[in-house]
Amino acid sequence: MTTMLVPSLDHLRQAYAVTAKATQITPLLESAALARETGAARVFIKPESLQWAGSFKVRGAYWRLKRLSPDEAKKGVVAYSSGNFAQGLAAAGQALGIPVTIVMPIDAPAAKRDATAGYGARVVLTDHGERAREEVAAAKAREIAETENLTLLHPFDDPEIVAGQAGAGLEALEQLDAKGASADLLFCSVGGGGLIGGVSLAFHYLSPATEIIGVEPEGFNGMGSSLAHGAIETMPIGPKSICDGLMSRRPGEAPFAAVKTAGVRGITVDDASVRNAMRIAFERMKLVLEPSGAASLAALLGGKVDVAGRTVLVVATGGNVSLADFMAHMNHA
Template sequence: MADLLVPTLDHLRQAYAVTSRATQVTPLLESAALARETGAARVFIKPESLQWAGSFKVRGAYWRLKRLSPDEAKKGVVAYSSGNFAQGLAAAGQALGIPVTIVMPIDAPAAKRDATAGYGARVVLTDHDDRAREEVAAAKAREIAETEGLALLHPFDDPEIVAGQAGAGLEALDQLSGKDASADLLFCSVGGGGLIGGVSLAFHYLSPATEIIGVEPEGFDGMGSSLAHGSIETMPIGPKSICDGLMSRRPGDAPFAAVKTAGVRGITVDDQSVRRAMRIAFERMKLVLEPSGAASLAALLGGKVDVAGKTVLVVATGGNVSLADFMAHMNHA
């Protein structure tokens, strides 16, 4: 069964051939300052924050919409998301002329709600009280799908989403080759696991010597815990994290199968280390990252992984943060 969840290299390349016509090639930036600070030989940042809709999510969303049947595409789709998949799916739907409904937790950042609506999506908010917010939003999305006859899309637990997100990894591999480099270590943040599932498979197939580190907020390390124990685990409901896009309590089946295949291991970062990473990204590389997008950089800077003398790739996943929230984080960094 697990094999059915893991896209092949040909599948990844097929997806990228389609999505690359609708997405931007995000740059691969080298930072000598970060290399000196961490002791690494070279440090590269791939800022998916500069992608359409401000994150990598449009890659998987566009590919998933292209896999709809004509009838499904005509009726439209519904999904739940705290923000970045919402924007990516809304932007992809707008580009393809497919109606999109997004169910979002009421405490999702206002900037992400507004941007999602700005791409023409219908936004439905859910109030989760003390319940797990993704479970409440998912239930509402299922209800809408059933009552309105819409195709229900999952933001990360879908082999096609994994295949679409792999474009970021395939792109990075080409860019590294163009700089006469190969990555010894790769840091990538983890929410439900769609991105790291795709990126880890791309490196597993084409750069198997690269060690891949999945980065999660403290208290939301469902992927790391699941990998450590060999089966999917659900984390208890606990304190919030500033990394709103990484607050999934369990990884998806498809991403978990992918990261197991690729030999990923997990580490966690705290809120303060993420704020510091946001500040360093801004001051050293002129990148505006949201907290979720800076988690991977926080892991590099945190010293939990020995990077001395190694070539490191950091995937900075998103930059969807309001100016007010960004400044608040900077004031506490």
């Protein structure tokens, strides 16, 4: 494991060289319709929803498991997750033959719980009541790690996770270059910050002129608030968001260090704008996105950031949503 809180470009490339052989190359889709609608020069969508296990999470999970010692890999790992990291880690563990235990909040979407178990992971559910769900799940994961002598993995606060997730950014940069384009502006959703940590570093090192916007649900803007105040802040427990994968109350130290280095700034989106983005992604791009995966597109469409005449990249982070839930959101949109 790296001891650096902010991985170097060489480290990002080292991780990508490994994960690229084990993950899907997700396409870079251009939408002339979205460019016309928003006034942007060009709009590109990077649908990590089409990644193995339905989101970008498998990139960081696979790389983190590859960094285990032989003894750690034999004993297995435990982590907590509301869904997408759970699936990504379970899928990576299955591919590498490493036992995986996942602690999930009892209100995590059933589709995500079932998919995690389907990849061979042991799933343990926690009932958080009025407490912060990730704190309850994290405590249970620590307990299991101690009693069963498993390696405890954090879903986002780990420089190796950040390095692995950077593969999405490095891949997008390669694809943009192949199209003779460069991004003036990048929208990426934020939960704990692992993805935007890695992607923002990739662009910071290789496309420093790109402005990077971190997108969070209203009430869960721990990263944006932390960036604005220059130190990590914890948001109070408030109403839920439909973006179940982005309901972290505070960013991780490793992701925060990365996004601070890269000069990221944050904005928020509400549930209605996310549902609208899900609808537009389906109608215009033929993409099925979960709410968390559509938050970045909602930011582009919401008009809070001036995109006129600019080339925009939107990272659509995941598509793990059941048909019933997707239709329910569409009926609200």
